[in-house]
Amino acid sequence: MRGPGLYRRAHKQPMKSNGSASKNSSSHNGNNGNSNHHHRDDAEHDDVLSVLQEKFTSDAFLRTFELDLPEVDAGAIEDAARSILVAVGEDPDREGLQRTPIRIAKALTELLAGYRTDPSALINGALFDVEYDDMVIVRDITYQSLCEHHMLPFLGRAHVAYIPNGKVIGLSKIPRIVDMFAQRLQVQERMTHQIAEFIDEVLQPKGVAVVMDGVHMCSMIRGVKKHGSGMTTSAMLGIFREDERTRAEFMAHIQRASGQSLF
Numbered sequence: 001m002r003g004p005g006l007y008r009r010a011h012k013q014p015m016k017s018n019g020s021a022s023k024n025s026s027s028h029n030g031n032n033g034n035s036n037h038h039h040r041d042d043a044e045h046d047d048v049l050s051v052l053q054e055k056f057t058s059d060a061f062l063r064t065f066e067l068d069l070p071e072v073d074a075g076a077i078e079d080a081a082r083s084i085l086v087a088v089g090e091d092p093d094r095e096g097l098q099r100t101p102i103r104i105a106k107a108l109t110e111l112l113a114g115y116r117t118d119p120s121a122l123i124n125g126a127l128f129d130v131e132y133d134d135m136v137i138v139r140d141i142t143y144q145s146l147c148e149h150h151m152l153p154f155l156g157r158a159h160v161a162y163i164p165n166g167k168v169i170g171l172s173k174i175p176r177i178v179d180m181f182a183q184r185l186q187v188q189e190r191m192t193h194q195i196a197e198f199i200d201e202v203l204q205p206k207g208v209a210v211v212m213d214g215v216h217m218c219s220m221i222r223g224v225k226k227h228g229s230g231m232t233t234s235a236m237l238g239i240f241r242e243d244e245r246t247r248a249e250f251m252a253h254i255q256r257a258s259g260q261s262l263f
């Protein structure tokens with residue numbers, strides 16, 4: 001079931017450490033300078049990876065993060081969608097609706113792909129040993145999700161930070177971790193915590209912080225319209241929970257975020 005080719009071995013990386021514990025201030029603006037990565041010897045590195053690999057395939061891990069669900073049954077979704085069309089008084093055979101059940105099945109398969117993400121393939125080769133412990137921040141990650149109460153979209157931005165404890169992950173992987181948890185039936189609070197806990201499990205950093213904002217279509221387009229449609233949630237682990245200064249540094253960074261409207 002799991003994908004092949006789990007990790008790039010450290011010695012295949014073209015980089016060589018110069019032995020200095022470089023400061024990675026560039027990480028704040030999304031630069032992933034490989035020169036900052038320092039590799040321990042292969043045996044030790046492989047050991048870390050095999051421990052992680054064991055974790056990724058364990059039942060407990062897969063259950064905790066709701067991964068490895070069975071394939072989507074597209075035919076069953078099409079039947080159900082047709083039933084809904086009939087139930088709301090529509091004619092599922094009229095021209096505009098004929099392909100709607102197929103479209104719904106395709107859309108749901110795509111929007112719920114996060115349950116079937118292979119974490120080994122996602123992390124594939126992108127863990128690096130480092131000696132620095134400066135805050136790594138990736139902000140303004142856009143996400144789209146489906147609320148589990150109405151199966152209507154909610155969308156917004158995620159800001160993610162962690163303080164390394166010997167390991168970092170390639171910065172391009174952080175948005176993919178966000179996607180993995182967004183592409184499900186979700187509530188925003190749980191998604192925020194799952195992202196933080198997943199990064200905590202994989203990197204075992206000194207701390208993780210995730211702040212997400214979202215606008216929820218179920219509030220915007222139905223019921224008491226425009227009431228309470230915007231929402232911010234956060235999850236702080238480790239040093240971000242314990243140390244107010246670290247938390248304040250992160251919040252100051254994300255408050256300088258673009259602030260552009262999503263629409």
Ligand code: ZN
Pocket residue numbers: 147148149150151152216218219
């Ligand atoms: Zn909802």
